[in-house]
Amino acid sequence: MPEIAEVETVRKTLKKQILHKKIKEVKVLYEKMLESNPIDFKKDLINDEFIDIKRKGKWLIFELQNHYLLSHLRMEGKYFLKEHDEPIEKHEHIIITFQDNTDLRYHDTRKFGRMNLINKEDLETVEAIKKQGLEPGDEDLTSTYLLSKLKNKNLPIKTILLDQTIISGLGNIYANEVLFASHINPLKKGKDITKKEAEDIIISAKNIIKRAIELGGTTIKSYTSSLGVTGKFQQELMVHKRENEECKICHTLIKNEKVNGRSTYYCPHCQK
DNA sequence: AGTGCGACCCGAACGC
């Protein structure tokens, strides 16, 4: 499932391959995928071209001459580049065809991903983008910032780390890994996090995300595509998806329990 | 305002 590292990898990979190619056809095979009206979506994309691809948190922001295409991959979204004459596969929902007869195809098994085509001047008004917090790669993300957000919070720190308005881009996998690296129990309440612990969280988040991006993301499920995006970070996971396996540090069995409805993996010995 | 939870999806895993 794509987290920020995968999204960043997709951004970089696509950027090398689709910029400045004129769009000649757009197929929308699953309309609920779009926040926009499908008719306008097609009309506005055709004859335009991608001129840059940016990212905000887990949102991909495709810049065109006149619009931005916002795309969130959620759990299973993937982009493939294919020749236009290749058969359309079951879960390909949006197909953008370029003048050179190559397709950019959006594939999403569970149909959870979303796209939104907006006018350029409206980017600042899109709530989903506007409310994103600081990113792990952002210099302004400091323990002071995090502590200010944790003050008075009764929620478990694990839940808070998933709140994209505080830290943008940490998903379930990285939240589990960051807390392991910081030796913090996932259930510890936000308001009880110390300055030292907040520092550990920030340092771990920055390191883990940086490392994951270097390795091209996590991708538990195999994710080979025509883009050549294959995550290697899963080999470095310390707790995530390792229930009842030994902790790589102390050999205690890793636990998995739901915290606010989300699978939470931790070492009961290393994360007291 | 802060918090909790169902809905959105469908393949995989599980139960019988």
Add this chain to the structure above:
DNA sequence: TGCGTTCGGGTCGCAC
């Protein structure tokens, strides 16, 4: 074997 059921996961929107 084959059927039916349950589960998961990021985000939104609604209820409290």
